[in-house]
Amino acid sequence: MAEFDVQSWSAERLVRVERALESWVGIDAPADLGEAMRYSVLDGGKRLRPLLVLAASEAVGGNAQAALRAACAAELIHAYSLVHDDMPCMDNDVLRRGKPTVHVKFGEAGALLAGDALQALAFELLTPESDQVPEAMQARLCRLLAHAAGSAGMAGGQAIDLASVGVKLNEDQLRQMHRLKTGALLQGSVLMGAACGEVSTAGRAALADFGAAIGLAFQVVDDILDVTADSATLGKTAGKDADQDKPTYVSILGLARSRSYAHELYAQALAALDASGLADTRALRALADMVVNRAH
Amino acid sequence: MAEFDVQSWSAERLVRVERALESWVGIDAPADLGEAMRYSVLDGGKRLRPLLVLAASEAVGGNAQAALRAACAAELIHAYSLVHDDMPCMDNDVLRRGKPTVHVKFGEAGALLAGDALQALAFELLTPESDQVPEAMQARLCRLLAHAAGSAGMAGGQAIDLASVGVKLNEDQLRQMHRLKTGALLQGSVLMGAACGEVSTAGRAALADFGAAIGLAFQVVDDILDVTADSATLGKTAGKDADQDKPTYVSILGLARSRSYAHELYAQALAALDASGLADTRALRALADMVVNRAH
Numbered sequence: 110m111a112e113f114d115v116q117s118w119s120a121e122r123l124v125r126v127e128r129a130l131e132s133w134v135g136i137d138a139p140a141d142l143g144e145a146m147r148y149s150v151l152d153g154g155k156r157l158r159p160l161l162v163l164a165a166s167e168a169v170g171g172n173a174q175a176a177l178r179a180a181c182a183a184e185l186i187h188a189y190s191l192v193h194d195d196m197p198c199m200d201n202d203v204l205r206r207g208k209p210t211v212h213v214k215f216g217e218a219g220a221l222l223a224g225d226a227l228q229a230l231a232f233e234l235l236t237p238e239s240d241q242v243p244e245a246m247q248a249r250l251c252r253l254l255a256h257a258a259g260s261a262g263m264a265g266g267q268a269i270d271l272a273s274v275g276v277k278l279n280e281d282q283l284r285q286m287h288r289l290k291t292g293a294l295l296q297g298s299v300l301m302g303a304a305c306g307e308v309s310t311a312g313r314a315a316l317a318d319f320g321a322a323i324g325l326a327f328q329v330v331d332d333i334l335d336v337t338a339d340s341a342t343l344g345k346t347a348g349k350d351a352d353q354d355k356p357t358y359v360s361i362l363g364l365a366r367s368r369s370y371a372h373e374l375y376a377q378a379l380a381a382l383d384a385s386g387l388a389d390t391r392a393l394r395a396l397a398d399m400v401v402n403r404a405h
Numbered sequence: 406m407a408e409f410d411v412q413s414w415s416a417e418r419l420v421r422v423e424r425a426l427e428s429w430v431g432i433d434a435p436a437d438l439g440e441a442m443r444y445s446v447l448d449g450g451k452r453l454r455p456l457l458v459l460a461a462s463e464a465v466g467g468n469a470q471a472a473l474r475a476a477c478a479a480e481l482i483h484a485y486s487l488v489h490d491d492m493p494c495m496d497n498d499v500l501r502r503g504k505p506t507v508h509v510k511f512g513e514a515g516a517l518l519a520g521d522a523l524q525a526l527a528f529e530l531l532t533p534e535s536d537q538v539p540e541a542m543q544a545r546l547c548r549l550l551a552h553a554a555g556s557a558g559m560a561g562g563q564a565i566d567l568a569s570v571g572v573k574l575n576e577d578q579l580r581q582m583h584r585l586k587t588g589a590l591l592q593g594s595v596l597m598g599a600a601c602g603e604v605s606t607a608g609r610a611a612l613a614d615f616g617a618a619i620g621l622a623f624q625v626v627d628d629i630l631d632v633t634a635d636s637a638t639l640g641k642t643a644g645k646d647a648d649q650d651k652p653t654y655v656s657i658l659g660l661a662r663s664r665s666y667a668h669e670l671y672a673q674a675l676a677a678l679d680a681s682g683l684a685d686t687r688a689l690r691a692l693a694d695m696v697v698n699r700a701h
Contacts (some may be wrong), residue, residue, distance in 0.1 A: 116657035138556035139585070142564035146556065178566050193521060198513035217494035221517070222564050225489060228524050229555030236548035246410030248542035260434035260442065289435070317582035 115395035119160060126159045127151075129181050133234060138226065143224035145215040146230070149254075150188045153206035157327075157400070158183040158298040164392035165287045165302025168385075173303045179250050179301040182231040186294060189227035192220050194267070221231040228258070249304045257297025266290025270355070278356040284325065284405060291331070292324030299323075299393075315385035319378050319393065326374035327400050332357035334368050375401040381401060408500060411691035422455045423447075425477050434522065441511040441519035442526070445483045451500035452456050453623075454479040454594040454694070460688035461598025461612060464681075468601045471538040475546050475597040479525040481588060484552045485523035488516050490563065524554070545600045553593025562586025564585035566651070567657060574652040580621065587627070588620030595619075595689075603681075613680035615674050615689065628653035629663050634701060671697040 135143035159180035187283035192378055195202040196217060197212040203213050212220035212279040235372045256262055266289030273286065287315050298318035303311040336359050378397040430446050455476035462472035489505040491498040492513060499509050508516035531546045539544030551556055562585030569582065595616035599609055631656050654663040674693040676684040 113655050135556065136563070139561045139569040142556055142561060145659060157485040167407050173505035183416065189521075193517055196517065198517060201410055210652075220494065221489055222567065225554075226556040226560035226564075228521065229551050229558075229560060232528050232547055233549035233555055236551060238548065239498040244544035248532050248540035248547070251528055251544070251547045252534065255525050255528035255532060258521075260431065260438055260522040260637075262525075264518055264522035264525060265435045265438060268434070268436040268515075268522075271514050271518065325427070359503055 113395065115392070115399070118395070120208055120296045122163050123156055124248050125177060126156055126163075126184070129177055130184065132229075132299060133181060134185070134230065139213065139218065141292065141373040142222055142226060145211060145219050146227055148214060149192050149211050149223050149227060150185065153208070154184070154188070155403075156184060158187050158291055158294060159299040160396055161295065161393075162291055162302040162305075162324075163321075164396055165299045166305040167302075168288040168316075168387045168393060169303050169308045171302060171304035171313070172242060172246065174239075175246055175305040176302060178234045178237065178242065179305060180211050180298075182234045182250070182254055183257075183298045183301060185227045185231040185234070185262070186254065189231075190267070190294075191226040192227070197219055199267075199271075199273035207349070215276075220383060222299055231258075238281075246304065250301050251300050251303060253297050257293045257300075262289055262293030262297065268295065275354050276356070279363055280359070283356055283358065283361055285327060288321070291328045292321060295324035295327060296320030312385050312387055315387075318381035318398070319385070322374045322378035322381060323397050323400050326378065326397075327373065328402060329358045329367055329371045330383065330403065332359050333364065333371065334403075335359070336364065371401055408686035411688070411689065411695070414688055418456060418459050419452055421473060422459075422476055422480070422689075425473055425686055426480065428479060430481070430526065431464040431521075432434075435617055436512065437515065438518055438522060441507060441515050442523055444510060445488050445507050445519050445523060446481065446626060449504070450480070450484070451699075453692070454483050454590060456692055457591065457619075457689075458677060460599040460692055460694055461595045461608075462601040463598075464612075464683045464686050464689060465599050465602035465608070466605045467598060468538060470543065471542055471546065471601040472598060474530045474533065474538065475550075475601060476594075478546070479553075479594045479597060480521045481527040481591060482559070483529070485520040485527075486559055486563070486590075488520040488523070493632030495563075495567075495637070527554075542600065546597055549593050549597050549600060549619055553589045553596075557572055557594065558585055558589030559587075562589065566611045569652055571650045572652070574657070576657055579657055581599065581652065583621060583624040584617070587624045588617060591620035608681050608683055611677045611683075614677035614695070615681070618670045618674035618677060619693050619696050622667050622674065622693075625654045625663055625667040625670065626697060626699065627656050629660065630699075630701065631655070631668065632660065 130150055135146035135376050160182040161178055164184055165381055191205060193311045194200050195205055195210050203210055232251055233256065236247045258264065264364060266286055269286040270290055296317060299316050326382060362370060373396060380392055381392060426446055429441035434442060458476040458479055459472050487501060488494050488507045491501055492508050492680055495585045499506055509640060528547055554560065562582055565582040566586055592613060597610050599612050658666060671693060675690060678689055
């Protein structure tokens, strides 16, 4: 197989994702809601979730239009969660991707509404009136996204997070929090990509394992970067978790064991791809690599 | 046709809706997220949106399982909007249905997350893995609900509302605000009910007109009650709109013209039902009556 150039693979897909988000987010929204939605979503972010959707869809020969919509929908859920998470009643952060957070720029009520509208928009994107995406596929994508975003997924993880400030969690509890808070949407992105095409039950299970492993790896690396990187590199306030007395992998396992855990999860992710039976998983492999070896 | 007993019609459907909400909301949600979700939804509310879904579905001979899910989903969107709307950064209300609001009881972060999780749950309810509801129908229900909830619907209307405090709106601007803020979800409830069965294009258009008319009537009556009823009857703080310098129908049209406008909209709603070609619209008619003649 020819060598896989992840840079050009990503670059080409990011152009499509950015163009789609640009054309779909905050169009025709009244007052300054549209502006707040666009500010929340455009011009920033690694777009890891969209890339996961697209890579998984390509691995199963998925419907490209469905995958692009699912990619953007996953990013909108991620974006809304950041907007709400940054609000004063949650993390009270004023800096995100090097820019003032949404509530700083549009007020708290504006941020609240922008987040709410972004969540609804995610489901609008998944259910176009066009026949380019079969309605049965639309329904399955909505099911996966709603589950990943809801109380058994991202929102549930944030509730655990909220309840655990100043509380001593053990490693199992920390893992459970992150499986929901960050892992559910990352895994959901992989599963949405798979739902854009045909895949065997075993293949889908392997992709679910892959998504779970990189979802957790992402958070372990996040915790490591929170103590090893500076705010300029991160584009957000570094050292916040320790300041806020939040449990992290580093605080529970220490730095060295956190690093080896991240690499163990990476190995699990690659093993899952090998077990998937899919012909070409190079993009998914490259994304796993990006998750573990990122600098911010 | 035998006389229609709206009391027993509603009572029977409310039992089903309450039982379904009881079994579907906040189950298995971690920390106190589930409790906050249940507090937001159970034990209160007129359930107007669920009744509209069920009445429209029955009028078109719809799938009962789909209609029950759509009924609950519409109520969850309504409930989440109240939770967020009551927060200090929005209306800052401490009383709702005679009880402390969610942020008073669970903190602001708890209320924010409960609202977010309720919105996701609405789409989960619409997309069960069961084959009792065909996936194409699931997709259409998600499409209608997402549109009604999003920036071209409820969230958009709230953004206009937010931008118009202390601003002098004319009647057209006020109508546009309410068409989105309250009207979109009420109309969406009727359309979701219709989407649970088969209906002609003309029939669907007539139901859309019906939904638009009662959606607006609901808000006109709300504005009237805000100045004519007391807090105990309303179960929320009366006279708030005037206190907060918000434009209302009463402030723009005066009380007498607001009342006649409500009755004009009621007549429009009934005319739409007559034009629908549907055999039995008695429940929808009774709900229109309930909207216009309610005391709270």
